[in-house]
Amino acid sequence: MEDMPYADWLRFAKQCWERYGTPVTVVDLGCGTGNLAIPLARQGFHVTGIDLSEDMLAIARSKSETLYGTEGSLRWVQQDMREWELPEAVDAVISFCDCFNYLLEPESLEEAFRQTCQGLNPGGLFLFDVHTPYQLQNYAEHQPFVLDEEDIAYIWTCHLDEELCELEHELSIFVREETAGGPAGRRYVRVDETHVQRAYPLEQITQLLGKSGFSTVECFADFTWDKVTPETERAFFVARK
Numbered sequence: 357m358e359d360m361p362y363a364d365w366l367r368f369a370k371q372c373w374e375r376y377g378t379p380v381t382v383v384d385l386g387c388g389t390g391n392l393a394i395p396l397a398r399q400g401f402h403v404t405g406i407d408l409s410e411d412m413l414a415i416a417r418s419k420s421e422t423l424y425g426t427e428g429s430l431r432w433v434q435q436d437m438r439e440w441e442l443p444e445a446v447d448a449v450i451s452f453c454d455c456f457n458y459l460l461e462p463e464s465l466e467e468a469f470r471q472t473c474q475g476l477n478p479g480g481l482f483l484f485d486v487h488t489p490y491q492l493q494n495y496a497e498h499q500p501f502v503l504d505e506e507d508i509a510y511i512w513t514c515h516l517d518e519e520l521c522e523l524e525h526e527l528s529i530f531v532r533e534e535t536a537g538g539p540a541g542r543r544y545v546r547v548d549e550t551h552v553q554r555a556y557p558l559e560q561i562t563q564l565l566g567k568s569g570f571s572t573v574e575c576f577a578d579f580t581w582d583k584v585t586p587e588t589e590r591a592f593f594v595a596r597k
Contacts, residue, residue, distance in 0.1 A: 362391045364579045365452040365485075369396075371581075372483055372594055379447030383475065385437050385468075385484075386455030390416030394423055397430035406433045406440050438467040445477045451484040454590070457553035460522065462564065465556065469568035473597055482570065482595040489555040491589040492516060492523045507532045509544075525551040558584060558591055570595040 369392075373379060380402055384393040387405030389412050397403040397420075407413050413432045420430055435441070437455065449472050459465045472482050496516035503510045510529040516522070530544040558575055565573045573595045577588040584591050 360391075360453065361579070362395075365392055365450075366395060368579055368592060369450055369452075369483055372481065373448070376481055376594070376596070377479070379481070381444075381446040381448070383440075383442070383446050383449045385440065385449055385451040385472065386453070387416060387432075388412050388453070390419050390432075392450065392452060393430065394420050398423075400429070402429040404431050404433055404442060404446070406435050406437065408434065408436050410434050438464055438471060440471055440475065442475060445475060446480065447477055448481045448483070449476060451482075454485060454487045454553065456484060457487050457555060458551075460552060460554045462556065462560065465561070466564045466568055469565055469570070473569035476597040478597060480597045482565075482597070483593070485590050485592045486558075486561065487553060487555050488558065488584075488588050488591050489521045490587060492521055492553065492555045494589065495523055495525075520554060521556075522552060522554040525549075525553070527551070561591075561593065565593065565595045570597055572596045 382396060382401045382403050384396070384403060384405045387393045387407045390405055393403045393405035393416065405413070405416055407416075413434055416432055420432075433440075433442070437451070438459070456465060456468065459468060476482065493516065495514045499512065499514040501512040508529065508531050510527055512525065512527045515524045515526070527549045529547045529549065531547065532542055532544050534542060562573050562575065573593065575584050576582060576592045576594070577584045578590050579592070
């Protein structure tokens with residue numbers, strides 16, 4: 357994940373808030389290990405990071421203690437994005453790094469959108485991105501992907517269900533461990549992971565947002581304010597309650 361464009365996601369969010377109104381309270385939905393929530397909190401926002409994975413949140417807490425120093429305006433909550441709920445409504449919700457592509461049924465997508473709308477103050481903004489069908493097709497056409505470094509390597513293959521536009525990522529990751537024998541005793545431990553993502557037509561996402569209670573919905577292309585095209589890889593949605 358070290359090459360992921362976290363600075364670009366932060367820049368897009370800040371630009372969006374400059375256009376539509378700067379929030380005080382922010383939820384980072386699907387926050388992972390806190391690579392967006394922590395810098396936002398350091399910039400003065402009151403941030404709640406929500407994720408399904410307790411392991412991810414444990415890393416986020418550790419990072420926040422080291423990089424942030426206090427959790428006065430930063431807290432972590434383990435919840436499902438389809439059912440998340442806080443005691444108070446917030447001004448903005450963000451969800452970047454294609455989190456919603458992991459919801460494999462339109463009903464799940466609508467549940468998450470509806471819950472997000474309920475969790476926002478009137479006029480609140482919901483910002484998120486998704487991989488487009490074009491991007492998942494690109495993954496399938498250009499796989500396999502390989503990383504070969506001294507301490508870690510992986511083989512990453514993809515299999516596309518064209519009817520559903522559902523992509524199964526299979527990763528075999530090899531991590532070097534030091535053993536008592538020193539350099540001659542080094543060994544690699546293999547970890548296998550499977551990730552499944554689904555890409556939805558952007559028109560369908562727009563319709564589900566409207567159905568879930570959002571009054572206005574806009575869509576932009578690839579970290580810009582340009583309109584989406586058939587070659588857009590990552591679509592950004594801005595929805596207002």
